[in-house]
Amino acid sequence: MASRLHPTLAILSVAGDLHGMCVAASMAKTLGGDLTVHIVDMDRRALEGGLSWTMGSSADDPGSLMVRDNQGAWFDFAATDVVWCRRFTGRQNGDVPTGLLKQQWTEAGLLMASVAGPRWVDHPAVLSTAEEKPRQLRAAQAVGFATPRTLISQRADDIRHFVNQSSNGVIVKPLCGYVHQQLFTLDVGQDILDAAESFQQFPAIFQERVDGRRHLRLACVGDNVVTFQIESDELDWRNRKDITITHIETDPTIGGRCLAVLAELGLTMGVIDAKVDHDGQVWFFEVNPQGQFMFLEIFGRVALRAIYAKHLLQAMAQPAVGVMPALVAS
Amino acid sequence: MADTKPKKRTKKRAPLVPAPPKATNTVSPRTKKTHLIELGDHPLVHFQPTEAVAVSQSSYSEAEQKDIEDWWDELRELFEQLGDSPWQTGTPPFVGSEPSGFDVPYIIWTFCGGGDADPDNGVYGDDSENR
Numbered sequence: 001m002a003s004r005l006h007p008t009l010a011i012l013s014v015a016g017d018l019h020g021m022c023v024a025a026s027m028a029k030t031l032g033g034d035l036t037v038h039i040v041d042m043d044r045r046a047l048e049g050g051l052s053w054t055m056g057s058s059a060d061d062p063g064s065l066m067v068r069d070n071q072g073a074w075f076d077f078a079a080t081d082v083v084w085c086r087r088f089t090g091r092q093n094g095d096v097p098t099g100l101l102k103q104q105w106t107e108a109g110l111l112m113a114s115v116a117g118p119r120w121v122d123h124p125a126v127l128s129t130a131e132e133k134p135r136q137l138r139a140a141q142a143v144g145f146a147t148p149r150t151l152i153s154q155r156a157d158d159i160r161h162f163v164n165q166s167s168n169g170v171i172v173k174p175l176c177g178y179v180h181q182q183l184f185t186l187d188v189g190q191d192i193l194d195a196a197e198s199f200q201q202f203p204a205i206f207q208e209r210v211d212g213r214r215h216l217r218l219a220c221v222g223d224n225v226v227t228f229q230i231e232s233d234e235l236d237w238r239n240r241k242d243i244t245i246t247h248i249e250t251d252p253t254i255g256g257r258c259l260a261v262l263a264e265l266g267l268t269m270g271v272i273d274a275k276v277d278h279d280g281q282v283w284f285f286e287v288n289p290q291g292q293f294m295f296l297e298i299f300g301r302v303a304l305r306a307i308y309a310k311h312l313l314q315a316m317a318q319p320a321v322g323v324m325p326a327l328v329a330s
Numbered sequence: 331m332a333d334t335k336p337k338k339r340t341k342k343r344a345p346l347v348p349a350p351p352k353a354t355n356t357v358s359p360r361t362k363k364t365h366l367i368e369l370g371d372h373p374l375v376h377f378q379p380t381e382a383v384a385v386s387q388s389s390y391s392e393a394e395q396k397d398i399e400d401w402w403d404e405l406r407e408l409f410e411q412l413g414d415s416p417w418q419t420g421t422p423p424f425v426g427s428e429p430s431g432f433d434v435p436y437i438i439w440t441f442c443g444g445g446d447a448d449p450d451n452g453v454y455g456d457d458s459e460n461r
Contacts, residue, residue: 025405242389
């Protein structure tokens with residue numbers, strides 16, 4: 001399947017993320033000793049190193065980019081067949097209060113993202129834009145998904161007006177995750193409305209509430225869509241662990257829409273969150289380009305690892321690629 | 331002459347940098363004005379539920395519980411065969427170092443996704459997981 005005799009996979013992740021390790025193990029099971037895997041925890045680079053980029057003396061000499069993996073081995077990043085970008089962060093464990101390490105490692109990460117050669121699943125530039133919630137909602141609307149009426153704002157007056165215009169209540173959630181604390185989606189009650197001025201610190205996402213207890217989590221990988229139903233009365237099912245997760249058959253229309261959303265966003269994998277309302281309507285909420293899925297494997301009894309591994313092996317069979325799109329440092 | 335000339339009224343310049351908000355790091359119970367100014371006290375942070383509901387082994391049937399533990403053991407063996415076992419490095423998520431009172435399903439929840447962020451580990455907070 002692989003295009004080379006000894007294919008190499010790099011997995012960029014963060015410390016303690018089992019997903020990369022599990023899928024790598026599954027791939028190793030298929031290819032045995034023929035596969036070399038380098039797992040690189042992006043948030044431990046400051047502690048464990050490292051990166052060394054040699055710039056060529058002329059345009060014909062591309063130089064080399066050597067990266068150190070978690071085992072301490074240096075490898076030629078440009079010669080890697082596939083880079084699975086689970087997490088692409090400059091944030092560093094043990095950073096100084098000023099954020100110096102994050103700043104420097106964000107820039108260093110851009111070097112990795114710009115090197116020619118590896119096939120990325122998916123490229124950080126693509127992931128970055130695909131993470132944008134308005135872009136996701138537009139993509140979902142374009143392919144036929146129902147999406148809740150949405151306001152992204154930090155203006156108290158607009159927030160109150162939006163709530164007053166919504167007959168079924170409003171929820172609020174952040175534009176992106178927060179590393180130090182999991183932020184659950186909340187109902188916008190009077191207590192929150194009373195504090196509406198405090199939203200001025202940053203814009204948040206307000207959406208018309210969708211009622212129902214059937215939450216969907218759809219793992220999309222390549223051409224596969226695996227659907228899990230999570231039954232919970234909670235607005236945000238992550239708040240409870242005593243819930244039921246069931247693997248259900250993927251509705252062809254919904255599955256097609258999911259893949260179309262990913263295609264619109266330029267992704268080859270992603271985990272979509274949706275909800276079924278009391279009338280059976282499926283509402284798209286968001287796509288997590290590198291969402292968590294390993295808990296679905298055991299609680300939903302589906303060998304997701306193998307599906308992800310297959311996708312990466314297929315990517316390895318593709319030819320090498322040129323210079324990837326530039327990233328804007330954040 | 332100059333002494334009797336009325337002074338020109340100079341227009342007061344707006345400060346280049348707006349004055350910081352005054353002593354507003356707490357909610358005033360007297361006025362009920364819950365304008366939470368302090369950074370980090372954004373309503374999305376301020377009104378979060380204080381604790382998630384843990385799962386316990388009793389949430390699963392005996393057969394389910396065995397499947398879950400077998401799956402977890404399989405992962406452990408897999409990593410040990412690869413010589414890259416996080417179980418050997420003492421990274422928090424693993425059995426033996428879990429917070430007291432939690433069991434294997436909870437650990438899986440937490441470290442295989444969907445669960446709580448571990449502030450020291452940061453595995454899940456980095457994910458833009460939200461509904």
